[in-house]
Amino acid sequence: MTTRLEQPKGGFNFDNYQRNVFLEQKGITLPKMTKTGTTIVGLIYKDGVCLGADTRATAGPIVADKNCEKIHYLAPNIHCCGAGTAADTEYTTALISSQLELHRLTTGRKSRVATALIMLKQMLFRYQGHIGAALVLGGYDINGPCLYTIHPHGSTDKLPYVTMGSGSLAAMSVFESRWRKDLERQEAIDLVKDAIESGIFNDLGSGSNVDVTVIEKDKVDVYRNYAKPNERGQKEQSYKFNRGTTAILKESIKDLVIITEGIEEMDIS
Amino acid sequence: MDHFPLNWDKLGQENRGKPKNDIFADAITRTQRPIVTGTSVIALKYKDGVMLAADMLASYGSLARFTDVKRLYPVGDFTVLGASGDISDFQYTKHLLDTVMVEEYYTNDGHVLRTQNIYEYLSRVMYNRRSQFNPLWNAYIVGGYNNDEKFLGYVDLLGTTYQSSTIATGFGAYLAQPILRKAVEGKEDTLTEAEAVEILDSCLRVLYYRDARSFNKFQRAKITAEGVEITGPYKVESQWGFAEGIRGYGP
Numbered sequence: 001m002t003t004r005l006e007q008p009k010g011g012f013n014f015d016n017y018q019r020n021v022f023l024e025q026k027g028i029t030l031p032k033m034t035k036t037g038t039t040i041v042g043l044i045y046k047d048g049v050c051l052g053a054d055t056r057a058t059a060g061p062i063v064a065d066k067n068c069e070k071i072h073y074l075a076p077n078i079h080c081c082g083a084g085t086a087a088d089t090e091y092t093t094a095l096i097s098s099q100l101e102l103h104r105l106t107t108g109r110k111s112r113v114a115t116a117l118i119m120l121k122q123m124l125f126r127y128q129g130h131i132g133a134a135l136v137l138g139g140y141d142i143n144g145p146c147l148y149t150i151h152p153h154g155s156t157d158k159l160p161y162v163t164m165g166s167g168s169l170a171a172m173s174v175f176e177s178r179w180r181k182d183l184e185r186q187e188a189i190d191l192v193k194d195a196i197e198s199g200i201f202n203d204l205g206s207g208s209n210v211d212v213t214v215i216e217k218d219k220v221d222v223y224r225n226y227a228k229p230n231e232r233g234q235k236e237q238s239y240k241f242n243r244g245t246t247a248i249l250k251e252s253i254k255d256l257v258i259i260t261e262g263i264e265e266m267d268i269s
Numbered sequence: 270m271d272h273f274p275l276n277w278d279k280l281g282q283e284n285r286g287k288p289k290n291d292i293f294a295d296a297i298t299r300t301q302r303p304i305v306t307g308t309s310v311i312a313l314k315y316k317d318g319v320m321l322a323a324d325m326l327a328s329y330g331s332l333a334r335f336t337d338v339k340r341l342y343p344v345g346d347f348t349v350l351g352a353s354g355d356i357s358d359f360q361y362t363k364h365l366l367d368t369v370m371v372e373e374y375y376t377n378d379g380h381v382l383r384t385q386n387i388y389e390y391l392s393r394v395m396y397n398r399r400s401q402f403n404p405l406w407n408a409y410i411v412g413g414y415n416n417d418e419k420f421l422g423y424v425d426l427l428g429t430t431y432q433s434s435t436i437a438t439g440f441g442a443y444l445a446q447p448i449l450r451k452a453v454e455g456k457e458d459t460l461t462e463a464e465a466v467e468i469l470d471s472c473l474r475v476l477y478y479r480d481a482r483s484f485n486k487f488q489r490a491k492i493t494a495e496g497v498e499i500t501g502p503y504k505v506e507s508q509w510g511f512a513e514g515i516r517g518y519g520p
Contacts, residue, residue: 158512
């Protein structure tokens with residue numbers, strides 16, 4: 001029995017297009033997509049790549065998730081931050097992560113960032129921007145540290161420092177003032193944290209905590225909630241009701257299970 | 270607000286195909302679109318007073334048309350008006366303020382309009398024009414120092430006003446405000462002049478990097494107890510070698 005990696009079918013799948021047009025005519029509106037608002041950043045420092053993200057997911061003006069994870073695993077040495085439609089970033093990165101693992105098994109080698117890049121961009125281009133995933137892809141492979149951005153329509157950029165999402169300008173202003181070549185590890189982490197915090201406090205689409213992931217040669221550190229600048233204030237008192245606050249008027253205990261001695265045969269006639 | 274200029278001419282798009290029979294059509298003033306524009310203005314409060322900064326560019330859409338435009342305008346001896354948006358509306362506003370200052374002088378009572386007064390007057394003019402659907406398409410920063418009080422306020426084409434220790438218009442709101450807030454909030458009374466200049470310069474540099482309608486030629490206004498001092502034109506140092514080792518955009 002031979003197995004073959006299935007090539008993805010070309011072109012955009014228009015199966016649901018007619019159905020959507022028909023539904024819209026009937027007055028049924030599309031459900032609001034959960035967007036990640038978002039501030040995501042990445043930078044290359046002396047020994048590797050440092051990725052950062054905020055943790056707020058929005059559905060229009062409402063915060064849907066106060067502590068979601070926007071830095072996705074792609075391969076042991078590659079991670080990807082995602083901004084845009086939450087489901088799109090989630091499933092796109094999961095799909096390519098799965099494809100990369102199969103690829104690793106076929107080649108017997110560590111994954112390369114360029115491989116993840118080409119898989120992601122070819123898929124996003126095929127869907128002509130309808131998959132709303134804006135990604136910051138970073139990793140450390142045989143060629144050293146690598147950082148890319150991928151836009152929903154499939155264009156990519158290779159840069160030493162990048163930001164994406166609604167908070168990208170706030171974060172980029174921090175990077176443009178303070179980034180330089182060959183930062184030390186802690187300096188890089190601090191710069192990433194400051195950039196994300198700039199997005200959290202100055203952009204309404206971003207908020208809550210800071211996630212950081214540091215990728216070096218043969219070492220990955222995932223710092224979930226590296227900084228929590230928005231912790232809820234402690235309540236002044238305990239507002240629990242004491243036992244006895246509600247008076248017990250009547251107590252009645254019923255046995256729901258009737259226990260009989262011996263085994264009764266089931267009647268199967 | 271829709272920042273794409275070609276979408277501003279809503280009425281033109283609606284009227285396309287309609288015959289121009291109404292002879293009074295031309296007499297009606299309408300919400301226009303800004304033609305010659307200035308980009309961000311940034312400002313902060315520091316120990317001795319208030320500082321404003323802006324570049325000296327007036328763009329004609331994507332053309333960098335005029336590079337000697339003074340967007341920081343002194344009004345009286347202790348107030349500076351920083352303007353972004355339509356330059357012709359700014360010129361009209363300058364004329365309006367000059368007139369008002371002269372008329373106050375006529376009263377001959379020794380009183381000069383203070384920053385607060387100028388701000389109040391300007392915000393009423395702006396809101397009034399907005400209510401007539403004929404706005405002055407600008408966002409202004411009014412900064413001043415009167416009686417040991419530092420003043421910094423914002424007025425825009427909608428008549429929206431607010432006061433803060435850091436203000437930025439246009440792209441500055443997205444790129445410079447985060448830096449200004451981090452550097453200034455809480456330290457309005459301790460920041461030295463040198464520190465304030467450094468903060469403004471780093472903001473101007475970021476704007477020059479990331480605002481596609483900016484220019485590397487700036488003016489800075491300082492207002493203290495001594496009065497108004499406008500310095501410029503000057504440039505900021507910029508680094509463009511960040512991607513020297515990088516080739517291409519992918520594999």
